[in-house]
Amino acid sequence: MKADSVFINGEVVTIDDHNRVVEGVAVKENRIIAVGTNQEVKEYISDETDIIDLDGQSLLPGFIDAHLHLTIYGTNLLGVSCISPHIQSLQDLFADLRKKTQETPKGHWIRASGFNEKKMIENRFPTKQDLDEISTDHPIVIIRTCNHTSIANSKALEIAHITERTVDPEGGIIERDQEGNLSGKLIENAHMKLFEFACYTEDELRKGMKLASEEIIQAGITSVHDAGGYGNGSDTLRIMQQAVKSNDIKVRVFAIVGSLTNSHEFVQKMLEAGTISGLGDERFRIGPAKVFTDGSSVGPTIATREPYSHNCNDFGITYYSQDELNRILGEAHKKGFQITAHAQGDRAIEMLLNCIENALTKDPREDHRHRIEHAGIASPDLQKRMKKLGIVITPNPVFMYVNGDKYLEYYGDRVNVMYPARDYIDQGIIAAFGSDAPVTFLDPLLGIHAAVNRESAQGQSVGKKQCVKIMEAIRAYTWNGAYASFEEKIKGSIEVGKLADLVVLNDRILKVDKTRIKNVKVQLTMVDGEVLYDPKHIVRKGMKNLC
Template sequence: MKADKIFINGEVITVDQHNSIAEGVAVQGNRILAVGSTEEVLSYRTADTEIINVNGKSLLPGFNDAHLHLTIYGTNLLGVSCIAPHIKSLDDIFIDLRKKCQETPKGKWVRAWGFKESSLKENRFPSKDELDAISTDHPIVIIRTCNHTSIANSKALEIAGITEQSSNPDGGIIERDSNGQLTGKLIENAHMQLFEYAAYAEDEIRKGMKLASDEFIQAGITSVHDAGAYGDGADSLRIMQQAINAGEVKVRVYALIGSLTNSHEFVEKMVSAGPITGLGDDRFRIGPAKLFTDGSSVGPTIATRQPYSHNQDDYGIIYYSQDELNRILGTAHKKGFQITAHAQGDRAIEMILDCIEAALSEHPREDHRHRIEHAGIASPDLQDRMKKLGVVPIPNPAFMYVNGERYLEYYGDRVQYMYPARDYIDKGIVAAFASDAPVIFLDPMLGIHAAVNRKSTDGQGVGENQCISVLEAIRAYTWNGAYASFEENIKGSIEVGKLADFTILSESILHVDQEKLKDVKIELTMVNGEVLYDRNDLCGKKNPKKGARSLVF
């Protein structure tokens, strides 16, 4: 048993059952051959073994982001970025949109992404008329960072068949001014349905997937749970499999069966087709059936049991009735699927828990690992039900850093149990961390920073009772993600026999000032025993990614 690569003199955070810290790792092919002291792992070397001196830096399992949108992240990179460093105002966005229109054939879509009104000088949305002033020959749409709201120009609305006479779709709003005129703003399901017309071409989607995969690798992410895209989910799955088979997408993918557009249609199609959760291999695997139940935490459009703190008349939006949830996801459970739903508000979480409880009562199943995506306002009574039912929540710790000020405004004291990592750990609930990129920043180090510190961008504490340790945060971003996809026996920790997926950081994560965790960089990323990213040529070879642009987010 001889090693192809041996990493020595490191701080190897194994994330095993005992949270052991080792010094070295030996790799043979795509598997971990040995873990232990530098002396122990060097016993597996030969004249051909590559020896990499980690010099005291942290080596840990590759990050497993349990909820992001691979396709949307990738295709966003083909559009106009509203979070580029030079964007300070609406005028800056308009300038970039005009440039994009000039290089885009008339009639073709021009899209901007990452829009966040509070980050701009004007602190408002643009109007339809302002977008029309840029072009009426191109359909233009600006997508808010939450991916639940957009602004469209007249051409885009015309293509989508949206007029003053159009009715609001179920779970959505077509905004009008006081005179009943369209403003161009589309909220929730109205926004989702626009993308039946604004979809990217297949070659663009595939190009975007490769770009996204490259950036995930640079962020130390080796596995992702893809939470779906706009349009026909079956097409996205097919293109993703083709990109993985062609080696264009290097990260491992656990694909949720869900779409941002009419999610029930895709779920029902897949449930009828026959394949169930778990079909696939260690590169691509079918995940849970997923529905949307409510909206965005910063819209704000999430469904709450009590009104929003800043608006006593607002309780958010619900996509499906309880009977519809029970029927659609209950059938998926009966057929053998893991089931899940996007549920941010406590009312939406309660509904999906009621659905899971009903499904298990009618068709009991051990170790189902049914999930709740985000599970934003998870009050203690809902946590207790998660524990009792064996539910795996998928919280987004970096939301507290990016959106903390808004959460305090919208939800008040409820921030004390938003994305409650401390409570989950203390109650023995396995919660897998996720970014929800491109909704917010991709970087797992920011997620760890947010989970450990629970402060917003301005340094304000936001539910600091939910702070956890660095080691606990690492586990939530690695082993817990593998558990959420039934793959903890092959990845998620650095143990003999598991897949050789790991990342090396720029320093010791256990000794860095915890207020500076977000500044720790990714030094190296390995997937399947292959070094795919080596920022400073740690392996002493020319790095094919050297000089690649930095992460977009």
């Protein structure tokens, strides 16, 4: 049997049970058929074989991002991006929004994403009045980078039926000034509810998904655990399945049954439909049932057991009572779902652990692999319970790089147990890394860099005792992600018989200076045995290229 593709002369990081590092890999159709020395894999080469000479560079299993928002990432690309280099002030942002209104029919939504008031010269949020000066004919919404807060103009608030007399929703705040007038700022569940009205059209969702897939592949990510988007979760799930089938989405999708808008209603709808986790195939599979328990770590609105370090009166917010959480996710567990929740603060994590423990007591199940998304402040007592219950965690080490300075301000010494990757490894808890993009950067190599170094972008140490080794971080971004979706037997490592999802880097990842990991780039991405990204054309054809 001859191979369709062969990789030679590489630092092949297999992430198998022994963390072997070999020289080459052979691929036939969509499977790996040989892993070993150059001589061993060269036996599979014919005149028709594609040859990739790695020239000492690294070949890894395709990255698995265990928590990102594919739809939101894609639709953000359709609107105004607040992270564009030219946007340094509110006036720069307002200029882009004005330009967008000129291109958009009246009555249609104008959206901006990735806003961070700390990055603006003015160091403040815009107001409803600011946005009304841009247009009152278009509904305008600016979404903060955390995706837990937004600022809306009068037209947007009118469409969402939000007035001075509207009561704050549970788990949310409609901000008002001292006179009781709306400021335009919507926090947590108030923000989520706006997107019952500010949701995207089906055409916009399809376009966004295709754009997101392209950028995900360029980042070396071959599988994603999609953590949900805005709007009707059932519609988004249907459109995502169709996009995978039509190949507009080329990465593998493990679709978490969760929505940023009314997540519990989406879960209930899926339960009534008789769907359970695991339904699907190698391209698209139904994941766990998910709800939100608290807010944003950098908002900050997460639910903590002790007050924030910068505000002794603030303990964050919760979306549900313990009984409500037990009922919603307990029913999902009983009917066969893997269950999970967004839980950032230690109080929220404790609530979710209580919920899982309660569900397993009532309806025991082996190998459930119930999850916690983020698990921001995970103190030792909570880690002990995670281990006992067999929970899988999806932490976001890149948060420490992007938000580390604010975490030191908001949480003080608690940074030593935030996204504690070292503790998880030492305790034997499976932790699958995710980016939470577009909340932060998509790049898995930046996530690995952050996990290995535990420094903020400004160079501050943020919980150094939680540093991990490069090989450990790679495993958390590959095999652990496969385990979190019950797919470790078919992907997540470079082994004979597994899916040919592979990524080539432009350096030797195990030899590079650890402070420079973030500078390493993806050179090639293969999904299902097909090269989908090869900007430098490193693939060559046939045996003559061995000379």
